[in-house]
Amino acid sequence: MKLSEIIKHVQGKVLNPDVLIDYEIIGGCGADLMSDVLAVVKPGAVLLTGLCNVQVVRTAQMADVRAIVFLRGKQPTREMIDLATQENIPLISSRKGMFELCGRLYCAGLHSFETNMNGTHE
Amino acid sequence: MSNTIQEEFGRKGRPITDVDAQEITRIEELSYDLRIFEVMSREVFSLSSKQTMRDVIDLLRIRRISGAPVVDDGELVGVISTEDLMRALTQNDLESPIRKYMAVNVITVKSYEPVVKALETFTRTNIGRLPVTNENDELVGMITKGDITRGVLVAIRKDYKEEEIRRYRVRHLFEDITSDRTSLTLRYKIKPRDFVNGGQASSHIKRAMLRLGATAQLARQCGIAVYEAEMNLIIHTTNGGILRVQIEPHRILMQTTDDGPGIPDVNKALQPGWSTAPQEARSMGFGAGMGLVNIKSCVDKMEIFSGAGKGTRLMMEIHLRPNEKFMASTEGTQKPGI
Amino acid sequence: MTLQEIIAKLNLTVLTTPRDFSTVTPQGGYASDLLSCVMAGAQPDNVWVTLQAHMNVVAVAALREVAAVIITENAQPEPDVIAKANDQNVTLLSTSAPSYEVVGRLWEMGIR
Incomplete structure (x- = not known):
């Protein structure tokens, strides 16, 4: 799914239009714990998170997350936006919550991009 | 995966990516870094004000240029262009001296000024070619937009080559160093x-x-x-x-x-x-x-x-x-x- | 949609003492791993999806009176957490699937 479609589905606003590269997003990951993201996310996913601090951007950079959606209208700081811009990571802000956005994206065909912990996928 | 990003953008017209932005910034930088003397043409075809308008036709045709500076005793006294030539032609006055038709308020740029100065002058005056003078107001060259584009491209290619060499060196770091154990x-x-x-x-x-x-x-x-x-x-x-x-x-x-x-x-x-x-x-x-x-x-x-x-x-x-x-x-x- | 159907469809493991889940009908869902957000945002009778499995989850779930907690990614609560949940009438369910997928499937089933 193209990032532009994801932005539509989450009714999001792009916070650093400078890096609005229309990435192909290959899956979704919803989590608030960064260690969890580091543990399970596969490269090329969009990260939906209710957490909003500079470590989210760092985590995305380390784990090759393509784009970040901040939930419930959370506004990243200028510092975070600059860092993300430097690392080519689009930041998107949405007023919706985790449950609704995971639901909408999943139903729109964007599948989970987290490793299933027992190693099997249904 | 359906299409690559490149294909997608190839179809729809491409927004400016960060890579583009970086290159644009570099061009901007270059227009300040590069000096006019680095990109101008040094081969100047000038005429003297005593020569005739017929001489102008010959020069412009042979050299495929649209204008030339007029120099008397080493001093830039005017410029003559196709427009001036048209005026002479309509008056059937090709035997008159250039002095009669040339523009005397010559807009010039200095050879030591940055390229951006020439760009500004092009935009402001709508003139396509400018005589370049040195510190002593002597004519040393001509500059056109084409010269600037060429100059910038050469500079970027040089940049790129240097970056390539740097990358190559980094990647082959360990190859060039001989030791029992390198880290x-x-x-x-x-x-x-x-x-x-x-x-x-x-x-x-x-x-x-x-x-x-x-x-x-x-x-x-x-x-x-x-x-x-x-x-x-x-x-x-x-x-x-x-x-x-x-x-x-x-x-x-x-x-x-x-x-x-x-x-x-x-x-x-x-x-x-x-x-x-x-x-x-x-x-x-x-x-x-x-x-x-x-x-x-x-x-x-x-x-x-x-x-x-x-x-x-x-x-x-x-x-x-x-x-x-x-x-x-x-x-x-x-x-x-x- | 009853909790029983959800458990069956998502193939969830019931960690706490089973009760009659066919009488529980969750109203909507909430997903977050940040307890403060859940405290602020989860509604009574929501299904709460999280990968957290520690004691405070039970406290928050009891406080917000959620219909059930689905713990994802095979995170295993300690026995004392499960005991506390039984004590507080909190239903803990578990799955190996990640939160994103669990929420997606709940949404697909009409839990919104």
Whole structure:
């Protein structure tokens, strides 16, 4: 799914239009714990998170997350936006919550991009 | 995956990417860096004001130019262009001296001025070619927009070549150095409780790995491992610690050391979900007791040396598989003749 | 949609003492790993999806009176957490699937 479609589905606003590269997003990951993201996310996913601090951007950079959606209208700081811009990571802000956005994206065909912990996928 | 980004953009008309933006910035920079004398044409076809308008026709036709400076005794006295020629033609006055038709208020640029000055003058005056003079107001060349474009392109190509050479050198770093054992060490000092800058060292490490030619997967594994280790130093240590990465042709060694407070029960710390992290760390999304578990899954070997009241040493090691050996190992691939 | 149907469809493991889940009808869902957000945002009778498995989850779930907690990614609560949940009438369910997928499937089933 193209990032532009994801932005539509989450009714999001792009916070650093400078890096609005229309990435192909290959899956979704919803989590608030960064260690969890580091543990399970596969490269090329969009990260939906209710957490909003500079470590989210760092985590995305380390784990090759393509784009970040901040939930419930959370506004990243200028510092975070600059860092993300430097690392080519689009930041998107949405007023919706985790449950609704995971639901909408999943139903729109964007599948989970987290490793299933027992190693099997249904 | 359906289409690549390039294909998608090829169809729809392409928005400006960061790469473009970078290049545009570079062109802007160059228009200030480059001096007019670096891009102007030095071959100037000038006429004297005593020559006739017929001479103008010959010069413009032969040289395929649309205007020329008029110089008397080394001094620039005017310019003559096709427009002036048209006037002479309509009056059937080709035998008159150039003096009669030339423009005398000559707009010039100085050879030592930056290229951007010429661009501004082009835009302001709508003139397509400008005479260039030196400090002594002597005519030394002509400049057109085409000259500027060419000059900028040459400069960019030079930039690009230099970058290529730099990349090549970095990637083949180890090939050119002969020793029994070569390694590159990156060392970072990590401050305690510095949550805002947390991850900066890891970010530098990941970027360095990619620059050295590591695969995306290898850079990611190392990045995640050192990031968790870096956050551990920030969250738990009394005085911070040192993060050190040693890159060798056959392996990556990563290590953190600190001077306390130490881990009383290392086995417990290795259990998923076990954590002593304070609220501050949890609110940053860390401290959920998954750090060491994550590290373990990213590296081939992990060891912790610690104890209550002692410092902690965390060792992480990744063995490089043959296809991951990124700094063109010298081991076993001795070049002939050495 | 009853909790019983959800458990069956998502193939969830019931960690706490089973009760009659066919009489429980969750109203909507909430997903977050940040307890403070759940405290602020989860509604009574929501299904709460999280990968957290520690004691405070039970406290928050009881406080917000959620219909059930689905713990994802095979995170295993300690026995004392499960005991506390039984004590507080909190239903803990578990799955190996990640939160994103669990929420997606709940949404697909009409839990919104």
